[in-house]
Amino acid sequence: MELIYVLDILGTFAFATSGALVASDKKFDLFGVLIIAFVTAVGGGMLRDVLINAHPINWIGDLNYLYTIFAAVFFTFLFKSKIAYLSKTMFLFDTIGISVFTLLGLEKGLAFNLHPIVALIMGMISAVFGGVLRDVLTNKIPLIFEKEIYASACLAGGITYLVLNEFSAPQAVLFVVSTIVIVVIRVVSVRFELELPKIKDDLFTKK
Amino acid sequence: MELIYVLDILGTFAFATSGALVASDKKFDLFGVLIIAFVTAVGGGMLRDVLINAHPINWIGDLNYLYTIFAAVFFTFLFKSKIAYLSKTMFLFDTIGISVFTLLGLEKGLAFNLHPIVALIMGMISAVFGGVLRDVLTNKIPLIFEKEIYASACLAGGITYLVLNEFSAPQAVLFVVSTIVIVVIRVVSVRFELELPKIKDDLFTKK
Amino acid sequence: MELIYVLDILGTFAFATSGALVASDKKFDLFGVLIIAFVTAVGGGMLRDVLINAHPINWIGDLNYLYTIFAAVFFTFLFKSKIAYLSKTMFLFDTIGISVFTLLGLEKGLAFNLHPIVALIMGMISAVFGGVLRDVLTNKIPLIFEKEIYASACLAGGITYLVLNEFSAPQAVLFVVSTIVIVVIRVVSVRFELELPKIKDDLFTKK
Numbered sequence: 001m002e003l004i005y006v007l008d009i010l011g012t013f014a015f016a017t018s019g020a021l022v023a024s025d026k027k028f029d030l031f032g033v034l035i036i037a038f039v040t041a042v043g044g045g046m047l048r049d050v051l052i053n054a055h056p057i058n059w060i061g062d063l064n065y066l067y068t069i070f071a072a073v074f075f076t077f078l079f080k081s082k083i084a085y086l087s088k089t090m091f092l093f094d095t096i097g098i099s100v101f102t103l104l105g106l107e108k109g110l111a112f113n114l115h116p117i118v119a120l121i122m123g124m125i126s127a128v129f130g131g132v133l134r135d136v137l138t139n140k141i142p143l144i145f146e147k148e149i150y151a152s153a154c155l156a157g158g159i160t161y162l163v164l165n166e167f168s169a170p171q172a173v174l175f176v177v178s179t180i181v182i183v184v185i186r187v188v189s190v191r192f193e194l195e196l197p198k199i200k201d202d203l204f205t206k207k
Numbered sequence: 208m209e210l211i212y213v214l215d216i217l218g219t220f221a222f223a224t225s226g227a228l229v230a231s232d233k234k235f236d237l238f239g240v241l242i243i244a245f246v247t248a249v250g251g252g253m254l255r256d257v258l259i260n261a262h263p264i265n266w267i268g269d270l271n272y273l274y275t276i277f278a279a280v281f282f283t284f285l286f287k288s289k290i291a292y293l294s295k296t297m298f299l300f301d302t303i304g305i306s307v308f309t310l311l312g313l314e315k316g317l318a319f320n321l322h323p324i325v326a327l328i329m330g331m332i333s334a335v336f337g338g339v340l341r342d343v344l345t346n347k348i349p350l351i352f353e354k355e356i357y358a359s360a361c362l363a364g365g366i367t368y369l370v371l372n373e374f375s376a377p378q379a380v381l382f383v384v385s386t387i388v389i390v391v392i393r394v395v396s397v398r399f400e401l402e403l404p405k406i407k408d409d410l411f412t413k414k
Numbered sequence: 415m416e417l418i419y420v421l422d423i424l425g426t427f428a429f430a431t432s433g434a435l436v437a438s439d440k441k442f443d444l445f446g447v448l449i450i451a452f453v454t455a456v457g458g459g460m461l462r463d464v465l466i467n468a469h470p471i472n473w474i475g476d477l478n479y480l481y482t483i484f485a486a487v488f489f490t491f492l493f494k495s496k497i498a499y500l501s502k503t504m505f506l507f508d509t510i511g512i513s514v515f516t517l518l519g520l521e522k523g524l525a526f527n528l529h530p531i532v533a534l535i536m537g538m539i540s541a542v543f544g545g546v547l548r549d550v551l552t553n554k555i556p557l558i559f560e561k562e563i564y565a566s567a568c569l570a571g572g573i574t575y576l577v578l579n580e581f582s583a584p585q586a587v588l589f590v591v592s593t594i595v596i597v598v599i600r601v602v603s604v605r606f607e608l609e610l611p612k613i614k615d616d617l618f619t620k621k
Contacts, residue, residue, distance in 0.1 A: 026555070031565045031566060031569075032556075046465070050464060050465070051253070051257070051267065052262075052263075053260075053262040053467075056466075056467075057465060059532075060466070060528065060532050063529060063531065063532075066531060066532075114267065115270060117270065117273060118266075118267050118270070118273075121273075132344070136343060136344065136550060137550065137555075137556060138555065139346065139553070139554065139555045140346065141233070141344075141345065141346045142239075152238060155238075258460070258464070258471060258474065259469075259474070260467075260469040260470075321474065322477060324477065325473075325474050325477075325480075339551070343550060343551065346553065347553065348440070348551075348552065348553045349446075349551060358445045359445060362445075
């Protein structure tokens with residue numbers, strides 16, 4: 001599907017830009033910015049492909065990912081102070097990114113005959129691990145562990161995909177419905193600042 | 208050997224619980240807790256399998272690891288405030304975990320025709336790397352680099368295994384004797400707070 | 415080429431020593447020092463080989479890397495307080511290390527029929543990632559993201575190699591010229607404290 005490939009590239013652009021912004025806030029030099037943009041954008045798919053032994057891995061098999069990352073860093077370098085005004089656009093691209101990464105990762109897992117649970121995890125790794133790597137390399141506790149129902153949105157979308165797939169829905173329907181699930185959960189959770197429960201107390205703790 | 212598989216699962220449970228406890232102390236949400244429990248429990252075996260090209264890797268090839276991790280997180284979620292009372296049991300499980308992980312990792316390395324030194328390192332990676340990943344992802348200096356004769360216990364047990372293996376001891380003997388070595392060193396070192404020497408001074412430093 | 419192998423081992427020794435020094439400054443025990451020396455020295459080549467599916471990976475296929483790392487840690491353990499006097503020698507070895515690692519990594523990438531850009535990235539990963547791992551495991555922001563034209567030197571040397579290769583220069587010439595490029599850039603940039611530009615301001619920021 002041509003459209004999905006375009007969305008994949010848009011998502012890669014958004015992820016690379018988010019990495020470049022974090023790295024430049026940390027006063028990394030141009031090279032450090034490139035590396036952080038790179039791992040943020042393709043780190044998830046790279047880990048997935050190494051774990052399921054899918055060679056050549058994502059960015060080695062298709063150079064468009066690299067070119068997109070170079071473009072995103074160039075874009076950040078030129079327009080950094082303007083990107084704040086684009087935050088809604090970037091949020092949109094980013095949300096597109098996690099949707100597409102989740103679903104393409106899941107699909108690849110199924111194509112490799114993995115158990116659906118494992119394929120689901122591969123989808124989530126694809127969407128989430130780039131951001132984790134970005135945070136580890138910039139010496140922060142990964143954002144995803146603390147805030148936002150980011151990963152939960154991917155999880156819900158992935159499960160939607162698997163359920164519809166059981167009922168042999170056509171691929172276009174699978175993608176559209178699952179993407180809507182991810183986007184809606186993400187937007188709603190960010191808008192209303194929802195959070196997952198934490199293991200602070202347990203059933204037996206007195207309030 | 209059936210028993211070893213049961214011990215492997217017990218060890219996985221202990222490692223996952225230790226990861227879940229660290230993550231919930233850091234106020235991670237449920238999803239973050241799951242990820243940390245996951246990498247703590249299967250991170251070592253996962254790295255080993257990627258390095259020696261053993262596909263499908265551990266948790267992809269056997270779903271029982273995933274189910275055990277889910278159970279451990281559920282258990283931590285319910286009983287967190289009670290686990291303090293179980294610290295001796297958890298320490299026992301954890302010690303079982305490092306023993307079994309070390310010896311199974313080493314055995315897998317030998318089965319892949321690796322040099323004994325490399326197989327030994329694979330055993331240690333299996334036992335130790337999950338905890339390292341847990342600490343890196345929660346932004347701490349890995350505990351293992353600073354305290355406890357944790358890794359040394361694995362090393363001594365692994366060497367015992369290799370030496371007995373040279374003399375063609377039966378597998379049951381290999382496992383039992385090597386496990387005893389690991390457990391005894393671990394328990395003794397924790398009880399007496401032993402530490403490895405550090406490179407603070409050298410031969411020529413005047414005291 | 416025999417000479418290149420000798421330089422590869424010298425570079426491994428220098429990288430392992432640099433790792434051992436950082437780890438002992440952090441008061442790691444002997445085991446922690448060994449691990450940090452290990453990842454610093456072979457981490458880059460290990461990641462490269464995993465990404466391009468080159469098994470057995472570097473230190474598994476050739477035990478001399480391990481022996482060199484053991485020797486470097488032993489050397490650091492004995493002579494730590496003296497190494498300060500050897501800083502110029504160590505800087506030389508280290509610079510040899512990044513040159514040889516870059517060029518051998520690039521060459522391996524080409525031998526695996528990778529696109530030249532990807533092969534270039536493989537060369538840089540070989541040279542740079544060990545130090546990144548060292549810094550992540552000791553909970554520091556990777557040095558390379560903030561200072562020194564370290565990676566840029568590798569990049570320039572790698573590009574030199576690729577350009578000369580296009581003109582079918584003999585391997586000895588390729589290596590010598592590219593190495594000179596890397597060494598000169600590194601030495602000059604350290605001496606004059608050059609830095610890459612940062613993304614602080616953009617084209618539209620008023621000064």
